[in-house]
Amino acid sequence: MKVLQVISGMSLKSGGPTTCTYNLLKGLQDTSMAVDLLTFDAVENDKIISREDFMKILPPPKKPRFSYSKALKLWLEEHNDYDLYHTNALWQYPAHAAAVFAQKHNKPYIISPHGMLYPEGLNTSKWFKKVALLLFQKKDLKKATAFHATSHREMKYLRAFGLQQPIAVIPNAIDVNTIQTASIHKKSDPIKIGFLGRLAPIKNLEVLFEAWHASEALTKQAELVVIGDGExxxxxxxxxxxxKKNIENITFTGFLSGEAQEEVMQQLSYLILPSKSENFGMVVPEALARQIPVIASKGTPWEELKTHSCGWWIDNDLETLSTTINEALRLDETQRLEMGKNGRALVEEKYSVDAVSTMMYEFYQWLLSNTETQPSFVDIKS
Structure with a gap:
């Protein structure tokens, strides 16, 4: 049994899909299934996450907006012995080319939209996506064998879009074994709350900054550390x-990766993600794996922060954010460490590479075996 995953980019600056896709592929390498990944090389001033044998890397396209590549089409035609195709993300040529190839050769294919069918996602570059839907994207979606959603919330949006095929709800994978838990903080250490991610309007940073200003951050000698960059x-x-608002104690680090990012993460007492909307939010389990409690908005699918006592799952308005920041600042260090341990336990149980790759392997096996009994995490439209 051979599977080919396809994604436009696997560079360090590509964001969440890069890490979770790589972690999944690494986990699947330990199964009896042969799984490869077809992608483009990183552009100048960036770096691809890996060059292992299962990574089939092509030269980057000259026009990245649609990522058209004749080389990719030729590669698919020359390497046509895969039993199942699994595309990641929407709107670009690599996923479309793989879908067309699968349709032409009567091969099953799965689509992982990675949040790109959320209303907020559809409203970004709206006209481009309307044209893409008319030209190819809607057909690719309608003819897909099945879908992979990373949360039940994403599954609901896929159903609302009118998609009737089976949907597997499988979270993104975290390589827990490679993540070092954060250091224990001394009483004299400043309390640092970090934001990590792409700086964009959907992240709700303006409200976060005002909430920070309205909190007790100054009297507690705290610091808000903003890790990432944007337009x-x-x-x-x-x-x-x-x-304009004279907001103090905010530090911008710019984009960080590798050891530089890890050094900053190790200093954090909490991570905060106040997004208006978030499909998964890889930074959340990555922080939890480091035993860093998380404050996340209800625009993210992280109710488990509340149910597993490893953080806060809250509304993202100014008052609620400010109140929650104050609560975190007042928290006893023993309580904070206990929340951190709860978070690590949650990630090990549900989001580890082993747990997630086992689910995906079972999903692949079910699709290719045509048995009637579907896995418990697969939703079939009645």
Whole structure:
């Protein structure tokens, strides 16, 4: 049994799908199934996550907006012995080319939209996506054999879009064994709350900054550490918000990766993700694996922060954010460490590479065996 996953990019700056896709593929390498990944190389000033044998890497496309590549089409035609195709993300040529190839050769294919059918996602670059839907994307979706959603919330959006095929709800994978737990903080250490991710309007950073200003952060000698970058015009807007409102104790690190990012993460007492909408939020389990409690908005699918006592799952308005920041600042270090241990236990149980790759392997096996009894995590439209 051979499976080919396809994704446009696997560079360090590509965001969440890069890490979770790589972790899944690494886990699947330990099964009896042969799984490869077809992708493009990183562009200048970026770096691809890996060059292992299962990574089939092509030169980057000249026009990244749609990522058209004749080389990718030829590669699919020359390597046509896969039993199942699994595409990641929407709107770009690699996933479309793999879907067309699978349709042409009567091969099953799965689509992982990675949150791209959320209403907020559809409203970004709206006209481009309307045209893409008319030209190819809607057909690719309707003819897919099955879908992979990372949360029940995403599954609901797929159903709302009118998709009737089986949907497997399988979370993103975290390589827990490679993540070092954060250091125990001394009473004299400043309390650092970190945001990690792409700086964009959907992340609700303006409200976070105002909530920070309204909290007791200054009297507690706390620091808000913003890790990431964004479009220059938006970065300038954030700097203007901070200057006009005289907001203090906010540090911007810019984009960090590898050891530089890890060094900053090890200093955090909490991670905060106040997004208006988030499909999965890889930064959440990555923080929990480090035993860092998390404050996440209800725009994210992280109710488990509340049910597993490893953080806060809250509304993302100014008052609620400010109140929750104050609660975190007042928390006794013993309680914070206990929340951290709860978070690590949750990730090990549900989000580890072994747990997630086992689910995906079972999903692949079920699709290819045509048995009637589906896995418990697969939803079939009645």
């Amino acid at each position: 220059e015009h938006y970065m300038e807007h954030l700097r203007t918000v901070i200057t």
